[in-house]
Amino acid sequence: MRTQVGIVGAGPAGLTLARLLELAGIESVVLEARSREYCEARIRAGVLEQGTTDLLREAGVGGRLEREGIVHHGISLQFDGERHRIPLSDLAGGRSIVIYGQTEVVKDLIEARLASGLPIHFETPVEAVDAARGIVRFEGGELECDVIAGCDGFHGVCRASLPAGSFREFEREYPYGWLGILADVAPSIDELVYAHHERGFALLSLRSPTRSRYYLQCRPDEELSEWPDDRIWEELHRRTAVDGGTLHDGPVLEKGVTGMRSYVCEPMRHGRLFLAGDAAHIVPPTGAKGLNLAIHDVRTLAEALVQRYESGAESLLDAYSDHCLRRVWRCEHFSWWMTTMLHLPPGGDAFDLRLQHSQLRYVTTSAAQASALAENYVGLAEV
């Protein structure tokens, strides 16, 4: 098999790139380890920056997003039993965020790919890639490409195929994780609530007018068996209680534990291989940046590939890694900052709590601090 761009992974990064290339008349083949059903059922991100929604609309896959996505103009930070609203749009030049599940983004993109009759091979795990020669190896075959897009997530094979010593890694593991639930109950909030509490962080989010998505700080190795539904609701009530606020319980449809880490691989380009999204970098979820960064990477890569195929020039491909890494590190900092401000460090004492309270008070009372949070949260136009 031969193609212009071999795309490893059908997550948001790989599927969006495939769509952008299709619109530019560039040929691609997508290879995905899992089944279509598995990819469409994986519950993850829910907050899309305006830059992400604009791109999906421009790419002609924004129809359902337009109808079902919920636009939010603010979030709240809660501490000491009180909620403080950050008016994102007022502080960030009118920009907003859209609540629309990553699962829905993936479904829309897969549907568009299949409707165009273009190649996407599910249940085809890539075993290795040759970055110098542009070869993707999978069971029973090889795909020869001008360029390989490594969009295979943090545990993928693209980065793992690179020779040791050819890249530099930056990493932090956090001593906590998130226990996330999807509940079949109308959200008890109009906007997201990030709650600091001495028992640990909690996040109230949503997916639709009838589905709530809630998270609790837990140990990274927490056993789900320790968390029957009653205990989850009790803990959510305790950590998010405010005067006049009620949290409605409901049937839990799904629950899972996610560890938290920061990770960056430099550079993001190796010969013919371009890493994009979680394959190149991971952020802790507190800033809601992972999916948005993945989309930014592939937009940059698509523009560079258009230049290459239209004019033969490779200046944008050569600039790809440096360009992406500037935004990656901004988001790494923002995500680390949100995470450390809101999570209780294990073994943390009154000193840690006092520092966090002081920071939260400052962020919610200083216009400059709140603006900094808002413009990072909705997504910076330029980095």
Ligand code: FAD
């Ligand atoms: P992935 O989604 O990981 O996709 C990689 C694909 O490659 C997968 O389909 C995988 O099966 C496939 N693959 C792996 N190995 C191979 C192989 N060998 N061969 C072929 N295919 C392979 N981000 C946000 O922006 N906002 C949020 O609100 C947010 N919340 C989050 C909440 C949680 C609980 C979690 C876990 C994450 C959250 N994120 C959020 C992060 C976001 O989900 C990820 O950053 C995003 O999925 C990255 O997309 P990707 O396409 O790079 O990687």
Ligand code: DHB
């Ligand atoms: C959601 C996930 C996040 O990581 C976040 O910061 C906000 C919301 C969500 O899944 O809804």
